[in-house]
Amino acid sequence: MENDEVLVKVEGLSKKFCKDLKTSLWYGIKDLISGVKGNKNERVLRPKEFWAVKDVNFELKRGECLGLIGHNGAGKSTLLKILNGLIKPDSGQVTIKGRVGALIELGAGFNPILSGRENIYNNGAILGFSRKEIDDKLEEIIDFAEIREFIDMPVQNYSSGMKVRLGFAVAAQMEPDVLIIDEVLAVGDVGFKIKCYNKISEMTSKCAVIFVSHSMPQIARVCTDCILLNRGVGEYFEGDVGRAIEAYDKSFFKEESTINVISDYFSVEEIFINGNSMLKSNSRIKLSFGKQLLVNSKLRFLNDFKLSKVQFSLVITDKSQRAVAIAENEFDTKLKLIDNVINFNVNIQELNLTSNIYSLTLNVIGRTVNNTRIVLGRVLYFSELEVIGKKQESYAPVILNSKWG
Amino acid sequence: METRIYKKENSLSFLKILKESLNDVFGARFLARQLAERDIKAQYRQSYLGVIWVFIMPITTAIVWIFLSSSGTVQLSDTGISYPVYVFSGTLIWSIFKEALTMPTASTNGARGLLSKINFPKEALILSGIYKMIFNSVFKIGLLFILMLIYKVNFSLTMLLFPVGLVVLILLGVAVGLILTPFSMLYKDIGKVINLVMSFFMYVTPVVYAVPSNGLMKTFMELNPLTYVIGITRDMLFNGTFTYLNIYILIVILCLPVFMLGLVWYRLSIPVIVERLSA
Numbered sequence: 001m002e003n004d005e006v007l008v009k010v011e012g013l014s015k016k017f018c019k020d021l022k023t024s025l026w027y028g029i030k031d032l033i034s035g036v037k038g039n040k041n042e043r044v045l046r047p048k049e050f051w052a053v054k055d056v057n058f059e060l061k062r063g064e065c066l067g068l069i070g071h072n073g074a075g076k077s078t079l080l081k082i083l084n085g086l087i088k089p090d091s092g093q094v095t096i097k098g099r100v101g102a103l104i105e106l107g108a109g110f111n112p113i114l115s116g117r118e119n120i121y122n123n124g125a126i127l128g129f130s131r132k133e134i135d136d137k138l139e140e141i142i143d144f145a146e147i148r149e150f151i152d153m154p155v156q157n158y159s160s161g162m163k164v165r166l167g168f169a170v171a172a173q174m175e176p177d178v179l180i181i182d183e184v185l186a187v188g189d190v191g192f193k194i195k196c197y198n199k200i201s202e203m204t205s206k207c208a209v210i211f212v213s214h215s216m217p218q219i220a221r222v223c224t225d226c227i228l229l230n231r232g233v234g235e236y237f238e239g240d241v242g243r244a245i246e247a248y249d250k251s252f253f254k255e256e257s258t259i260n261v262i263s264d265y266f267s268v269e270e271i272f273i274n275g276n277s278m279l280k281s282n283s284r285i286k287l288s289f290g291k292q293l294l295v296n297s298k299l300r301f302l303n304d305f306k307l308s309k310v311q312f313s314l315v316i317t318d319k320s321q322r323a324v325a326i327a328e329n330e331f332d333t334k335l336k337l338i339d340n341v342i343n344f345n346v347n348i349q350e351l352n353l354t355s356n357i358y359s360l361t362l363n364v365i366g367r368t369v370n371n372t373r374i375v376l377g378r379v380l381y382f383s384e385l386e387v388i389g390k391k392q393e394s395y396a397p398v399i400l401n402s403k404w405g
Numbered sequence: 406m407e408t409r410i411y412k413k414e415n416s417l418s419f420l421k422i423l424k425e426s427l428n429d430v431f432g433a434r435f436l437a438r439q440l441a442e443r444d445i446k447a448q449y450r451q452s453y454l455g456v457i458w459v460f461i462m463p464i465t466t467a468i469v470w471i472f473l474s475s476s477g478t479v480q481l482s483d484t485g486i487s488y489p490v491y492v493f494s495g496t497l498i499w500s501i502f503k504e505a506l507t508m509p510t511a512s513t514n515g516a517r518g519l520l521s522k523i524n525f526p527k528e529a530l531i532l533s534g535i536y537k538m539i540f541n542s543v544f545k546i547g548l549l550f551i552l553m554l555i556y557k558v559n560f561s562l563t564m565l566l567f568p569v570g571l572v573v574l575i576l577l578g579v580a581v582g583l584i585l586t587p588f589s590m591l592y593k594d595i596g597k598v599i600n601l602v603m604s605f606f607m608y609v610t611p612v613v614y615a616v617p618s619n620g621l622m623k624t625f626m627e628l629n630p631l632t633y634v635i636g637i638t639r640d641m642l643f644n645g646t647f648t649y650l651n652i653y654i655l656i657v658i659l660c661l662p663v664f665m666l667g668l669v670w671y672r673l674s675i676p677v678i679v680e681r682l683s684a
Contacts, residue, residue, distance in 0.1 A: 017680075025591045028681035032587050032674050038417040085411055085524045087680040093412040100409075105522040109440070113447040125439035126525050177406065 005097070007178050007208040008060040008083070012092035015053040015078055015232075016045060023048050043090040052078045055092070056234040058227060062177070065209040067219040067241060069248050070229030076212050077182070079229070080104065083210060084180055098177025098207075101127075103200075105182075106167030112156035116147060116166055119155050123170045137173045144195075145169035165192055172199045179209045216245045220320030242319030242357065249321065249381065263377020264302075266364065269341070271297040271382055273360070278383050285383055289390035289399075290352055296345035299364070303340060310335055310376070311365045314346055316358050316385070324397040325353065331367060351387065352399045358385040419669060426668045429526035436525065437532035444533070445540055459544045463496040470613040481614040486643050487556040490549075495612040497545050498574065498638050501538065502631070503603055505578025508534040509586040509671070510596060513678075520679050527675050528668070531579065538575065553642075561644035570638035577634060577660050583667030587674035591681060611636050630656060 018024035027046065045051070053075045060066050068076050081087050083094060084102050109126040110119045120141055124134040142148050145165040147158075155163060181200065204222070213219055219226065219241060226237040226244030230251060237244035250260075261268050271278045273285050274294050287293065295314060312335075313328035327348055329335070335344050362379040390399065449455040470492045473479045484491040512534040519525070553560075589595035607613075609625045612635060616626045626632045630652075637653040640646065 024681055028591045028677055029588070031677045035414060035673055035677060036417070036670070038414065043413065081521070081679075082411060085409065086521060086676065088676045089411060089413055091413055093410060096409045096411075098406045100524070102523060108519055108523050109443070111443050111447045113450050114443060118443070118446070121439055122443050125436040126519065126523060128436075128525065131435050 004061055006059050006061055007097045008058075008066075008210070009095040010056055010058050010083075010092070011094075013053060013056045013079070013082060013089050013094060014051060014091045015075075015082060015087070016043070016049045016090050017052040017078070018046075018049050020048045051232045053082070053089075053229075053234075054232040056227070056229075058225070058234075058236055058238075060178075060208040060210070060225070062208050063205065064225060065204055065211055065223045067223035067226040067244070068210060068212040068229065069214070069216075069219060069226060069244065071251070074229040075232040075234075076229055078232075079234075080180055080182060080210070080212060096178055099175070100178045100180065101171070101174035101176030101203075101207075102180040103168075103171055103182065104180065106171060107163050108167075110155050110163070110167070113154055115153060116151040116155055116158070117142075119166070120170055123167060124173075127171060127174060129173070133173075141166075141169045141173065144172060144199075146192075161189060161192070168192075168196055168199075172196075172203070174203075175206075176203070177207050179203055179207050181209065181211045183213050183215075216248065217320045217322050220245060220322075245319060245321065246359075246381075260380040260382070261377060262380065263364070265366075265376045266299045266301045268379055268382075269298040269300050271295070271362075271379070273383050273385075284386060286386045286388060287351060288388055289355070290350045293348040293351045293385075294345065295348075295360070295362075296343070297362070299342050299344075301337060301340045301342070309367045310337075310342065311367075312344060312346070313363045313365070314348075315361045315363060316353070317361060317381075318356060318358055318397055321359075324358070350401075352401065353387045354390045354397055354399060355388050356386075356397065358387065358397075359383070360385055414673075417673075422669045422672055423665055426528060426672045429672075430528040430532055430668075433526040433529035433532060436529040437536060440529060440533035441536035441540070444537060456544055459541045460548055463493060463500050463545060464548075466496040466613070467493040479614075482617045484615045485645060486558060490552055490556045490558055490643075491615075491639075492613050493552055494549055494639050494642055495635070497549055498635050499607060499610070499612045500545070501542055501571065502574050502578045502635070504538050504541070505575045506582045506585075506603070507596075507599065508538060509579060509582040509667075510589045513586055513590060513675075517682060520675070521682065527672065531583070531668075531671070535575065535579065542571070549642075558643060563641050563644045566641040567638070570641045573657050573660055574634060574638055576664050577656070580660065580664040580667040583664075583671045586671060587678055590678045606631060611639075 018027055027049075056079060058066060068079065070076055078087075080102075082089050083096070084100065084104070085096075107119075107123055109122040111122060114122070117138075120138060121131070121134055124137075125131075129137075142151050145162075145168070147162055147165060150158065150162065155166075158166070201222075209222075211219070211222055223241050225239060226241045228235045228237065228244050228247050228251070235244075235247065237247075268279075272295065274287070274292070276285060309331040311329060311331050313326055315323050316325040317323050327346055329344075329346075335342055359381040360383045361381055364376040364378070366374050366376045368374060452458070467489065471489050474481055474488055474492075481488075509531055512530040513520070513527075516530050520527070585595060585599065589599065606629065609622070609629045610631045611626065616632065616636070617623050633649050633653045634656060636645075637647060637650065
């Protein structure tokens with residue numbers, strides 16, 4: 001099969017929803033009738049309606065994986081429903097080639113009274129398998145779910161984890177060309193999760209995948225492209241998942257300030273990296289491998305602030321927001337609060353990170369007088385750090401100083 | 406490779422949608438059977454009386470009317486056959502029609518959770534509803550035949566037409582049900598109105614008594630198309646008078662196009678329903 005064939009093509013896709021139930025139902029009746037008449041008019045917003053998805057465009061080939069990210073209510077589920085053919089778009093078009101499989105709800109069609117074995121058939125039938133296919137795969141499903149002992153027990157006596165296992169085991173038998181995955185795998189124990197991820201990556205290698213998740217490390221690991229949805233409008237990051245994730249994280253902060261401080265206790269007066277102020281816009285710092293990283297900062301605490309000790313930790317995260325390195329001081333009395341201001345500096349002599357783009361975050365932790373630990377605040381992603389000069393083929397970000405004999 | 410296009414519908418072809426719909430009905434036989442089996446099994450596994458519940462409704466209605474008639478509370482015109490058999494066959498045919506009418510809404514409503522999550526042929530819901538109805542009806546009809554033996558009703562050749570009559574009955578009920586389903590999915594009022602109308606209609610249809618020979622009731626009953634459907638279906642069982650056979654035949658001829666219209670309408674309206682119920 002050709003590998004660069006476009007399996008999913010989405011052009012100018014829009015969908016509107018109504019905010020009010022009664023109005024929504026009435027529009028429903030109107031849509032039913034205009035639907036039969038073959039409404040050719042362009043659809044515009046009627047009173048109390050809004051665009052849940054507005055002008056989304058993308059293409060997806062076999063072997064590619066599109067991440068769909070955005071806040072709650074950004075339009076992700078609506079988009080998935082249109083792609084899955086459950087609801088019709090209000091304008092634009094979706095073209096999908098091949099079998100579509102959806103991992104959106106596991107265990108659809110289960111009846112709690114019936115046994116696991118019977119429910120495999122129910123679930124399988126809804127997912128589009130024939131009786132013969134299920135007969136053939138029955139043993140494999142039971143083994144995958146690892147619940148042979150309980151397979152003839154009513155599903156209502158299963159634990160939620162067992163239900164998910166069974167549901168996933170059936171769904172995993174699909175051989176789709178286009179796979180739609182919503183965050184279904186948030187349940188189950190670690191062992192089974194790993195099994196699921198392995199199965200999914202086995203499936204995804206053969207098809208085009210659309211993946212919705214709030215977990216950025218997952219998105220970074222799996223996806224090749226990304227769409228960041230914000231109030232229905234999609235920003236398409238083709239081949240640049242890292243930038244999409246950054247935009248997603250930044251989108252949580254309303255002002256366009258260059259640094260994002262989450263704290264009820266202090267504000268940032270100044271922060272420098274290698275002498276460059278990070279309060280100005282475009283705070284990307286370029287650094288060669290193994291060179292020095294120097295951070296100094298001035299934090300102003302609230303007037304009534306009384307703490308005995310403060311700890312700072314400087315966290316270096318990669319594009320998927322996974323922490324790769326940390327530098328922190330011991331709870332130290334040397335860093336004194338003078339007139340509600342703390343000045344500190346950190347010197348990291350050799351930054352042994354491989355070439356990549358990292359972000360810097362500062363966490364501030366305090367101890368109260370009776371020694372309870374509290375988080376005073378975080379300065380999020382205040383700088384982008386581009387390390388150059390050390391290409392690394394493996395994915396490990398840190399090079400350890402080592403001697404070999 | 407199969408290609409699907411989802412867009413705002415702007416060119417409709419009745420025949421094309423009908424073809425797709427019938428294809429899905431055919432393709433979803435296994436799913437429909439599986440769903441029907443699931444519901445029937447689950448229903449009876451959690452019950453001691455099990456299938457007996459199928460009989461209880463028509464039997465209680467029949468008993469009430471046998472009592473009313475034999476105690477002289479109500480005076481009824483001659484039915485031509487033994488009254489208990491008349492009443493039981495009437496309530497049976499009526500209950501099958503009523504079930505057919507409400508089934509599409511009930512099935513669709515029961516699958517609400519699925520509809521907004523998974524793309525499967527929706528026609529399977531209707532087909533599985535029909536399967537379930539047939540399952541229930543078989544027991545009721547079995548009981549009817551036992552009654553007919555007990556009351557020594559003459560068996561006649563027209564009885565062979567009875568299955569055909571039932572198919573027409575079910576098709577008609579489901580067709581009207583399909584047309585009403587989108588509305589009753591959106592507004593709960595519709596279902597309540599249907600129930601109300603049906604309980605009124607039972608008394609202007611020869612269910613528990615025959616069409617009187619004169620009077621206001623006769624006019625009402627003759628205006629009601631169900632009179633012909635229920636009446637002729639029963640006449641098939643008892644080789645009755647087959648009055649107004651021509652009107653019945655007209656209804657039979659209309660029944661199939663209306664059913665197809667129902668299928669197309671249902672298929673078109675499902676996305677709208679899903680959108681409005683899961684938004």
